[in-house]
Amino acid sequence: MASASTRFGSPTAPAPALPALAPQGGRPEAAAATWSWRPEVAVQAASRTRLRFALRGGVGGGGGAILWQLGWLHAGSVALVLGVSVMLAAAALPARWLRRADDALPGLGRAASHVVAWPLLFVMFWSVFVPFGLLLRRGRRDPLCRSFDATAPTYWQRPTRPSDPTRPF
Amino acid sequence: MARVLGISALYHDAAAALVEDGVIVAAAQEERFTRTKHDAALPRQALRYCLAEAAGGGGLDAIAFYDKPILKFHRILETAFAVAPRGFGAFARGVPTWLRDKLWVEPDLRAMLAAEGVPAGVPMYFPAHHASHAASAFYPSPFERAAVLTLDGVGEWATASIGVGEGNRVTLREQLEFPHSLGLLYSAFTAFAGFRVGSGEYKLMGLAPYGTPTYAARIRDHLLDLKPDGSFRLNLSYFGYLDDQQMTNARFAALFDGPPRAPEGPLTRRELDLACSIQQVTEDIVLAMARHARAETGMRHLCLAGGVALNCVANGKLLRAGIFDDVWIQPAAGDAGGALGAALAVCHEVLNHPRAVDGRTDSMQGALLGPAFGADSIRAYLDANALPYHEVPDAEWPATVARLIAAGAIVGLFQGRMEFGPRALGNRSIVGDPRSPTMQSVLNQKIKFRESFRPFAPAVLAERAADWFDLDRPSPYMLLVAQLGARHCLADAGDERSLDVVQWVNRVRSTVPAVTHVDRSARVQTVHAETNPRFHALLRAFESQTGCPLLVNTSFNVRGEPIVGTPSDAYRCFMCTGIDALALGPFLLTKAAQPPWVEAGDRRGTLALD
Known part of the structure; x- marks a missing residue:
């Protein structure tokens, strides 16, 4: 479907004059807000990345120094070394390496949470889901309505779940 | 003014859309900005763009x-209860992702919006998934009233x-x-045929004309109970998606004569016939649903949305069936359209x-x-x-670019x-001469680096259009398949099914072979x-230069990339592929004049599977 003014299917219709080739709307400033090709943008982004890493290193190193002062010598020295290393890396490494490290951090976090979550989920699954699931099955309640019903005239059903758009449930 | 920002994210094809007083101001998919195909992350850049398009400043009235x-998560938990003690793997993989990334949408979105200057007090709404699809189908349509049919894999609970x-x-x-879903049924066959779920469905649809529906009866008899x-x-x-991360299981494989095809493995007659069979079953179901919708609602018009509505072959058959006056x-x-639908619904x-x-x-403005x-x-x-470039005055631009194409050049436009949705409609397109018998294989292998059957x-x-195709209505969004007019087809070359797929597809069967599928259909x-x-x-x-009012139009990307x-994305794609010229706004760039590109060369080894 498009415009009804289109001379659709009428090959004998006179050809219109070529239209003016003006931009078709969309504000160039809006497009520019999402396009950062200019070298100075890349330089600014690199500076921000370095600053972010330096701050992280500073916080880590500072925390290490405090721990050291409090007498936690091992933990303090590890944190101090790590913090100083991150600060040195922020100053010396190419920005793209830092960005890659930035990108990898959430992945490491996810992997760590996966390792921690797996045993917890295992316990939860076998202590809650399996017994209750089996009870449901004993009671012949199938929330997924998996069986065929040859006698039903239709499988269409009225929407019964909440539809209030103010709620995420 | 009612200004609403719509957002879809966290499953696939994240997007943002901005609607002002019911008028669609902007809409874009996140993948186009991040360059990650089907990017599902919260669409930070797409929403930044949409907010930048807001006319005259001012705030949002709603998100x-x-x-x-939370209703989606409820489905995940109910499924775990229903299949236990099986399904621990799916449970252990799915639940952490939900708890970490998907369940707390509101605070995550608010934090992202705050960084873009959106105040915390703007109300946030959550229309249901299929309500969003339905809104995206009806509100931009040209109809005052209409039946609405939505079909996809799954939303919260609804699948249609x-x-x-x-x-x-x-x-x-x-x-x-x-779990009863036409979208998931089609995706199961997509996965079984060795293609990626979520993007390979187009390929399965493209393969269907090569096959015969030898498995259709088996699908109807064993896989589903279909009511009239x-x-x-x-x-x-027969399916694995309830208790495993696989779409199908060993029983499915036994029913369809062996294990699934490995990704990138050779295509055999079985895959061709499976594609044809599931396509036929899908079309039958869509037509039956449409007849039911007509009977139940009494409406003369139909609006369609949901991923299954991208099956343009089924759409074409639905139109030709005449169940509704118009679709x-x-x-x-x-x-992605859910973002737009949610904004319009609110x-x-x-x-x-x-x-x-x-x-x-319609109010989609050509989806531009x-x-x-x-x-x-x-x-x-x-x-x-x-x-190096030269600027072409507007008055000369069409003839200049057309001359290049007529001379055999492949041009990036x-x-x-930018288009919203999966189709390039002329603004981010690669175009070529449809009369060339080699254009299809050149485009597939040297430009798109993808399978030759597509x-x-x-x-x-x-x-x-009516002179060339058996099509009695506009198809501006490339969502209808129609047969090429008989006078443009060449004489039938006999049964081609014994040929290799590549030989088969490269047979010249019309005056515009580059856009004629093996069954002489085209996605117009x-x-x-x-x-x-x-x-x-x-x-x-x-x-005016060639007598042919058609061009090959394919999306401006390579396989695996959005x-x-x-302009910088366009230039990179231009330089990394066999595209001969690039029309970048009013500027024309030719490959021969460009300096060497560091990434130039064969990229096939680096492309992600799609």
């Missing part, structure tokens, strides 16, 4: 997220729904629920804004709803990088606003001067 995340749109309300009346009204249940004992399909029918149904409709014209780059910014980019779509002047895009004057003018110029979003 709309396209589904109800039938409703009625009238004025500024859409009411969903009936639905099918998970199109409702059905799946026999879950309108949301061009961004998948989850604008009309929550903020009670009236809907304006003229009964003739994304960023448009001005000539000044493109020139600045080209000059800063010392890239980058102009105007057909290309024709863009045709709207006013010439009618080009209208009203919505895309520049592309229309190019087609006019090509017709369609290009910016």
Whole structure:
């Protein structure tokens, strides 16, 4: 479907004059807000990345120094070394390496949470889901309505779940 | 003014859309900015773009997220209960992701929006997934009232729904629920045929004409219980998606003569026949559902959305069946369109804004709803990088580009606003001469780096479409398949099924072989001067030079990458592929004149599977 003014299917219709080739709307400033090709943008982004890493290193190193002062010598020295290393890396490494490290951090976090979550989920699954699931099955309640019903005239059903758009449930 | 920002994210195809007083101002998929295909992350850059398009500044009145995340999580938990003690793997993989990323949408979105300057007090709404699809189908349609049919993999619970749109309300009346899903059934065959779920469905559809429906009866007899009204249940004992991360299981493989095809493995007769069979079953179900929708609602018009509505072969058959007087399909029918639907639903149904409709014209503006780059910014980019170009005056642009195409060049077109939805409609397109017998294989292998069986779509002047195709209505969004007119087809070459697929596809069977599929069908895009004057003018110029009002139109990207979003993306794709010339706004760049590109060369080894 498009415009009804289109001379659709009428090959004998006179050809219109070529239209003016003006931009078709969309504000160039809006497009520019999402396009950062200019070298100075890349330089600014690199500076921000370095600053972010330096701050992280500073916080880590500072925390290490405090721990050291409090007498936690091992933990303090590890944190101090790590913090100083991150600060040195922020100053010396190419920005793209830092960005890659930035990108990898959430992945490491996810992997760590996966390792921690797996045993917890295992316990939860076998202590809650399996017994209750089996009870449901004993009671012949199938929330997924998996069986065929040859006698039903239709499988269409009225929407019964909440539809209030103010709620995420 | 009612200004609503719509957002879809966290499953696939994240997107943002901005609606003002019911008018669509902007819409874009996140993948175009991040360059990660089907990017599902919260769409930070897409929403930044949409907010930048807001006219005259001012704030948002509402934010709309396209589904109800907690209800979705409820489905995950119910499924775990239902299949226990099986399904621990799926449970352990799925639940942490949900708890970490998907369940707390509101605070995550608010934090992202706060960084863009959106105040915390703007109300946030959560229309249901299929309500968002239904809104995306009905509100932009040209109909005052219509039946609405939505079909996809799964939302919260619904997998298909039938409703009625009238004025500024859409009411969903009936639905099918998970795990019984036409989208998941099609995806199961997609995975079994060795393609990626979520993007390989197009490939399966493209393969269907090569096969015969030898498995259709087996699918009907074993995999589903189909009622006459199109409702059905799946026999879950053949599928793996409830208790595993696989779509199908060993029983499914035994039913269909062996294990699944390995990704990138050789295509055998079995895959071709499976594609044809599931396509036929899908079409039968869609037609039955449409007949039921017509009977239940009494409406003369139908609006379609949801991922299954991107099956343009089924759409074409639905139109030709004449069940409804007319059918309108949301061009961004998948989850990206949910962002638009959610925004429209909140604008009309929550903020009670009236809907304006003229009964003739849809309000999608040709689906050209994304960023448009001005000539000044493109020139600045080209000059800063010392890239050779010449500026073509507007009056000469169509004839100049048409001459290149007529001479056999493959041209990248980058102009105007970026398309919203999966199709490139002339503004981020690669175009070529459809009369060339080698164009299809050249485009597939040297430009797109993809499988040789995949057909290309024709863009045709709207006013010439009826001369070329068996099509009695516009198809501006490339969502309808139609047969090529008999006078453009060459004599039948006999049974070609014994041929190798590559030989088969390269047979010349029409005067426009590059856009003619093996069954002489084509996925047609009618080009209208009203919505895309520049592309229309190019087609006019090509017709005046060659007598052919068609061009091959394929998306401006390579396999595994999203369609290009910016001039720099376009230039990179131009330089990394066999594209001969790039029309970047008013600037024309030829490959021979460009300096060497560091990434130049064969990229096939680095491309992600799609």
